[in-house]
Amino acid sequence: MPFSEVHRGVIRFGVFEVDLPAGRIRRNGLRVHLQDQPFRVLAMLLERPGEVVTREDLRARLWPSDTFVDFDHGLNAAVKRLRDALGDSAENPRFVETLARRGYRFLAPVELPGKAPPAGQTSVIAGLRWRFLAVGFLVVISAIGFGLHLGMRVSRALQPALPKEIRLTANSPDVPVYFAALSPDGRYLAYIDPRGTFLREIGTDESHALPLPEGFRVHHLSWYPDGTHLLAEAVAGQEQRPSLWNISVLGGAARKLVAGAEAGSVSPDGKQVAFLRGDKFDHSEIWLADTDGGGPQVAVEVPGFVVGPPAWSPDSRRFAYLQDVYWPGCATEDLRIEVYELAGRKSEVLLSDYRLQYGLVWTRNNRILFSRAEEPPNQGQSNVWSLEVDRRPGWPGGAPVRLTSGPDWKPVINMSADGKHAVFIRTNIEPAVYVADVHAKTREIGRLERLTHDEWQSRPYEWAPDGKSVLFVSDREGTFHIFRQQVGAAAPELVAGVQGSPNILRLNPERTEILYSVESDRKTADARPTETSSQNSGVPARRATNSQPEGEFQSTNVRLMRIPLDGGVSLLLLEDSGINNFQCARLPSRECLYSKYTKDALVFEEFDAKTGTKKELLRTSEPGWQSFNWSLSPDGRTVALAKKMRAAEEAEIRLVPTGGGAPRVLKVKDWGRISTLDWAANGKSFWASATLHGETRALINIDLEGRAKPVLEESKPYVGWAIPSQDGKRLAIWEATGGSNAWMLEVPPAW
Structure with missing residues (x-):
C-alpha cells in the first residue's frame, strides 16, 4: 500500500491500534502514552513491516541534517521507550527486532487500512453476513474446547522450558573458579581456583585438594575416559612455559607428557590428545599426540588464533575449535567454529558469528554447545547455545537453540560421557x-x-x-x-x-x-590472501609471522x-x-x-x-x-x-x-x-x-x-x-x- 494511504487510516497489530494522522496508539481500546520521537520511529517501522529500516534512514527522518544531536543515544532511547509502551523486549522481541549495526525490523503481522467497499455492495454484504454468523457461531463454540486443549499442547511442544541449571560451587568473589571439568560418569567435578586444584563429589558436595607439588600451577583440565586421570595444562616450579601433565585423582606423582603445550583435550576413545601451540603472541596451531605424549604432530594451522581447547566428536574422528581471525585495524573480527576431519585432514566452517565466546562442547547426540554474547544493551552477558551437527563434517543440521538465560558470562567447559550434563562457568565481572x-x-x-x-x-x-x-x-x-x-x-x-x-x-x-x-x-x-588447510587438504600450510587477512x-x-x-x-x-x-x-x-x-x-x-x-x-x-x-x-x-x-x-x-x-x-x-x-x-x-x-x-x-x-x-x-x-x-x-x-x-x- 502506498505511503500516503497508510498515513490516512488506522493500522492494527496484535491488541494495538495506531492512528497515524492523530498520533495516537491504543491497546485494547485504551490509550497508551508515547512521546513524539518513539511514535515517529513506530510510524517508520509500520511503513515497511518485515523490512529492515536502517539507522541512517531513521536519523534522516527524525533529525534534520542541520540539527546537532547525539544520534545514537537519542535513537536508542526512543526505541527503548517504544518497546516499553508495547510491552516488548530486546532479548525476545515480538514487535521490534534489533539487527546489529544495521537497524530495526517490525515483526508482527500488520493490518493496514483498507478501502471502503462500493456503496452498491454494502447491503448485499450486510444481508449475507447474518447467515454465516449463525452457522459460524455453532462451529466456533464446538471447536473452542478442542482447540484450546490442542493449542496448549502444541504451544508447550513448540516452546519447551529451558534446561535446568544446578550450581556446583559457591566460591566467594575473592577466590573465583577459573576452570572446571566434569568426570565422564558425571559424579565428580575437578576445578581450579586461586588456592589450587580441587576434586568435588557432586552427590555429597565433599571436596578435597589434589596433592600437587608446591609451585605446580594448573590452568586447564580434561578427563581421561577411565575417570581416574586428568590431563592438565600446568606450569611447574621455575618453568616459564606451560606443559601437559598426567595427574591421577587417586594419588601419585604427576607425569609430564608434552612440553610447551596448552589447552589439552583427551579424545573420547582415549587414544589421542589435541592441544594448542603458537608463538609468543598467540595460539595458531592445533597439535595431536598419543595420550602418553608420544608422536606429537601439527594438525591445523590457522590464520589468526585458536580460542580455547578443541572439542572432540563422540566418535573421536573430528574435533571442533573456535577460530578468531582478527587483523589489527580491520573493520570486523571474524569468529567462527570450524570442524576438522582427521581422515581428510581438512577443516570446514560450521558457524560464523562475531559474538562467539570461549568454550565448545561436542555432545553425544551430535550437537555442539557454545557460548554467544548478547547484543547491546546486554553486551556484558553471554548465553549457552546448541547447534546440531550433520554427519557431513562442517555442515549444521539446524538453527542454533538457546539453552540458558539471564545475566553473567557463561563459557561452556565440558560434558559428561552420557551427554546429559554440561558444565559452564558463570562469571559476573x-x-x-x-x-x-x-x-x-x-x-x-x-x-x-x-x-x-x-x-x-x-x-x-x-x-x-x-x-x-x-x-x-x-x-x-x-x-x-x-x-x-x-x-x-x-x-x-x-x-x-x-x-x-x-x-x-x-x-x-x-x-x-x-x-x-x-x-x-x-x-x-588490498591484502595478500593466506592459504589455509581448508584450501589445501594435503599438507597444512605454514603461517607467516605477519600473515595477512584473507581477501x-x-x-x-x-x-x-x-x-x-x-x-x-x-x-x-x-x-x-x-x-x-x-x-x-x-x-x-x-x-x-x-x-x-x-x-x-x-x-x-x-x-x-x-x-x-x-x-x-x-x-x-x-x-x-x-x-x-x-x-x-x-x-x-x-x-x-x-x-x-x-x-x-x-x-x-x-x-x-x-x-x-x-x-x-x-x-x-x-x-x-x-x-x-x-x-x-x-x-x-x-x-x-x-x-x-x-x-x-x-x-x-x-x-x-x-x-x-x-x-x-x-x-x-x-x-x-x-x-x-x-x-x-x-x-x-x-x-x-x-x-x-x-x-x-x-x-x-x-x-
Missing part, C-alpha cells in the same frame, strides 16, 4: 573505576576507593585539570558515552554533545578540550572529535583509517600523536590538536608489531612502547625520542605481558599492568632503569590501567571485580 592516592617518594598507593558504584562497563582515560574529577567512557545507557565524576560523588555527569559511541578520550595540550575517537565507515585496501583488508575508519571540557558542540578534528590509540603531551609541548594499523605496519602520525593537520613520525613492521602498546611522555619528547606478549616472555619497554635519535630499551626483570602502559605525571616512571612469571597479575611502577615495584597485586579477574592526575597525587584505576562459579546444565536429548 564488574569493570569499575577506582581512585587512590600516590605517595610521592615511595611511589606506593593508598587504599582504593571505588568511584563508579554500578555494574556498567566504565573505562577511565583522564583527570580533569583540577585533579578532583575523572573523565571516563561508560555504556550505562546501552551505548558508550563520556562522563565526568568528582571523587566522592554518588553519580557521574554526562558530558553533553558527544557524537557517536566514543572509544578513547584524551585532553588536548591546553587541557581545555576533550578529544575522543569514534568509528565511522570502512575503507578497503580484502577492510580497515576501520576512525574520526577524532573535539569538544569543550564542559560539553557543547563536537567538531571533527581529523579522520583516518585504522586509528587505535592517540595521546597529547602537556603544555608547553603541543606534541600529539596517534597510531594506526596498516596491512603491514604500525604507523605513528603527529597531529595538531586545533587544526587536525598531520604528518608521519615513524613506523614499525618488526615481528609482533601488531601487539605494541604505547604512551607519550608528558613533555612530548619520548614515546614508550611495549609489546603485549605472553606472560612467559620477559617484558621490555622501548623508549623512542620524538625528535629523532636512537631508541633505548628497558628490560623489566621477572615481569611479562605488559598489557597497559602510562607515563607517571612527572615523566620519571611508568604505571603498567603486568604479569609476574607464573600467576600474579599486578599494577606495577617501573622506573627509567627498568626496576619494577608492585603497588597492587590482585587475584581478581583483571587489573587494568592507571591514569595519573596532572599533579601526580592520584591515580584513576580500571579494575574488574566479581565472582565466578561452576554450574551444571541438564541437557535433554531433544536439545
